Amino acid sequence: MKKVLNYKLPVLLMSLFFVISCQNDPEELLDEATETTTQRIDKKWLASDNHPVVQLLYKRGYEKGSIYETEEHFLAPPDLLYSKDINDYDLSNTTDVTMKQAFNTGRLVSLNRMRINVFFDNSIGAGLQADGVAAINELNGINNCALFFVRVFNANQANITVRSDFGVEPANVLGRAGFPSNGRVFNRVTLNVDRLADFGFSVRRNTIIHELGHCVGLRHTDWRNNGEGGAVNIPGTTENDTQSVMWHIIRNRANPFTNGDLTAFRALFPRALRMDVVNEINDYDYSGEIYVLDNVFVDVFTDGSYTTSSTLNRNVNVSYRLNVQEYNHTSGSYYYNRNRTLIAGSSRYFIDEEEEECSPYQGETCTQEDIEIRLATSVL
Template sequence: MKKVFNYKLFVLLLGLSIFISCQHDTDELLDQEATEIINDRVDAKWLASDNHPVVQLLYKRGYEKGTIYETEDHFLAPPDLLYSKDINDYDLTATGDIDVKQAFNTGKTVSLDRMRINVFLDNSIGTDLQTQSVNAINELNGINNCALFFVRVFNANQAQITIRSDFGVEPNNVLGRAGFPSNGRAFNTVTLNVDRLADFGANIRRNTIIHELGHCVGLRHTDWQANRERSAVNIPGTSANDTGSIMWHTINGGTPFTGGDLVAFRALFPRALRMDVVNEIDEYDYGEIYVVDNVFVDVFTNGSYTTSATLNRNVNVSYRINVQEYNHTSGTYYYNRNRTLTAGSNRYYIDDEEEECSPYQGETCTYENLEIRLASSIL
């Protein structure tokens, strides 16, 4: 079903919302879908093969057969979601639905030590959508007590997220698409239906971009069950009936955030963490080396890392100690560990890194490096 925007009705009814996207018409002929050439690039889509392991997984998680499309880079799923083609990017242990209100993807949020997110605005979206993208970034950065901090960059190689045109792939009822984080990092692409968005006002364009950036950091549709999405986790204090939510499957043209949206952003991203390694022991004795470094995380209000703050929610830190062996033997292995940071401090000890080495024949040197895999708010 396609929605037609009526400007006069919009003026009279400020609460009117339009679909960002809805399910594809599965009877639609692919050869009738136009493609658009922008900056010498053409994107195309085709119906995905049922045999692909990611497609099979999406079917198991509730999508109907015949609704998954494919491009060179992603799978496209209704209503506005992009999925990686690499099966290794998915949590294959997730099963079943959890009764939720407003929700985010299970285990798929941006790590709290990656709250500074660089955004590149591709020329393919045009000047106006670049302006609205900046406005969207400013709205998100304006949420107080939320650690997310988006920064526009002008070099694509510096970006964690690129906002670009759909290059004519999407039908009129899809205004934009994005996907969910993996390995604690934001999803790297937002695609916008540039031609269709030109039909709407500035607030609709801005709010569409906010919605898609919300997906990139881990927010699900508030009405995810109606869209046949699965494996979501409750954000306490939000409402399943919040039709004005920026993450509803439709988008409004007014103020972007409801009270429930603000609760969700603040709960998921309460503070920004930054790792600090402090040397504790340096011992050098006749060529033998023994070094111990303490690893801490410091707490900041957001990903600008300018203002120190007290952690205001308990946080779970999943981390890995990578071990490199060299000299007499060689190889790598790692230990996975977890630590809970209890709210109330601005600095937390995580673990030690050690380096130990002897030059004598038959000895093995080891070097440890601590890597935070995911730091997430405990809801």
């Protein structure tokens, strides 16, 4: 979402609900900084009401004439980026999960993707890059939260790229980002570099924290007043937390997070999960018959650095897909969607089995199974 300035306030504050893991240690620098063309100029124009995505956004509560368009995204008030591909949206429910939570979008980063690489593009300048590092350090300093941000120096390694808006945003928008999809972070934060130069360190840092918060699934604390659609509150938080880092107006706070911010991040991202496949049976014979059985587990870690094993401190729903590939006599693929609930209190959980069966005989069809975790979310 974009950051908005309120000229009636004595200070400009940007709100953000963003909690990350307790790790503060920097990771090794990865490769050389990628060169960027900083002379680029983006353009925006009023989006056509006939576009299917724009029509969907109107159904979700946005006012007609409020949606703008660039070559890459739709821009929605106050500071959100939306994909221009209608296939990226869940059309089975017109309210869509992006409007169902008060302090998160309903679309969250999966708990098995808690390590998030961030690339600071040269277009934001050295000063904002340093502010971005400070933002990551604040987020990584929140204990009991699994998010773990790592600065990388190669754009190809990035999950999120932070770059200039290249002149698109008006003066009252400090930054803009979008929400996750398919359990993966939104991959872009744009900053109004020229306008941010008018403010001090805290505003600049908190703006970046705010936009990173959107990338992992957090929405504005004051969603209702912004006309952003119905929502369900995260227990222990309130819509009236005016100092929240996820408030739509940036807050000039030395400590960016309120107690409500911390509660929200710890509830949404309690632990990091990592899948472990353990072989149980390898059965091969001289005729060429093959049977392989693997058990699939998930291990629990304090955060996305995956360095410290931990006990799950909140129940978690895991949605996964059992992909089946046929080969030999026939070929094709299909899958089964399945769900499991992990009950808090353990550090390792059995998920399911993967099998591979194959026979060399004519007319036999071989099958191979593979488990893919699609989304793992905390039970609020």
